[in-house]
Amino acid sequence: MENIQSREPWNKGKLVSQKPPLKLKDVWGIRIHLQLGSRVRDLAMFNLAIDSKLRGCDLLNLRVRDVVHGNQIQPRAIVVQKKTQRPVQFELTERTRNAIAAWIVKANLKSEQYLFPSQLRNSPHISTRQYARIVDRWGSSIGLDPAVYGTHTMHRTKATLIYRRTKNLRAVQLLLGHTKLESTVRYLGIEVDDALEISEQTEI
Numbered sequence: 001m002e003n004i005q006s007r008e009p010w011n012k013g014k015l016v017s018q019k020p021p022l023k024l025k026d027v028w029g030i031r032i033h034l035q036l037g038s039r040v041r042d043l044a045m046f047n048l049a050i051d052s053k054l055r056g057c058d059l060l061n062l063r064v065r066d067v068v069h070g071n072q073i074q075p076r077a078i079v080v081q082k083k084t085q086r087p088v089q090f091e092l093t094e095r096t097r098n099a100i101a102a103w104i105v106k107a108n109l110k111s112e113q114y115l116f117p118s119q120l121r122n123s124p125h126i127s128t129r130q131y132a133r134i135v136d137r138w139g140s141s142i143g144l145d146p147a148v149y150g151t152h153t154m155h156r157t158k159a160t161l162i163y164r165r166t167k168n169l170r171a172v173q174l175l176l177g178h179t180k181l182e183s184t185v186r187y188l189g190i191e192v193d194d195a196l197e198i199s200e201q202t203e204i
Contacts, residue, residue, distance in 0.1 A: 044103035088177035
């Protein structure tokens with residue numbers, strides 16, 4: 001019988017905490033790399049992942065009609081999250097709208113099609129596993145360790161930047177579709193120092 005004490009922990013040598021968000025310089029580094037490489041699909045996917053703050057499964061489930069009305073990419077969109085079954089609204093910046101428009105034209109996508117269709121017959125859109133590999137390539141292109149950064153990084157990046165700039169937890173909570181503020185606090189990894197800094201800036 002195997003000695004239980006001799007077993008190594010399943011997570012030995014692995015990072016199991018939340019994936020950190022990208023820094024602003026990392027966002028621009030990846031964006032420029034994709035632009036210079038004429039990676040039209042990846043640029044649209046990257047910009048949309050940052051703006052939407054969606055989980056990978058929700059991002060990949062988007063159809064053209066979810067972001068396009070008529071012939072125009074909409075500045076805002078709303079989707080129902082798979083995990084929570086709650087609607088969440090997000091903005092699409094002009095940069096993202098332009099990237100999506102270029103991708104739709106290049107791929108000749110129709111309204112009912114998935115925004116990021118798969119090339120595999122048994123998958124209507126890019127799978128979460130494929131997306132994870134794509135995100136790894138994005139990070140590796142600017143020297144980031146794929147063991148540290150991942151798909152959840154994309155989910156957290158803009159929300160974290162918004163919080164750091166504004167310290168407005170309620171706004172971030174609404175953008176992420178969280179029902180409880182405590183969930184947003186845990187999600188952002190807010191530490192005591194952050195709370196004290198906010199307190200120091202508030203005079204009464």
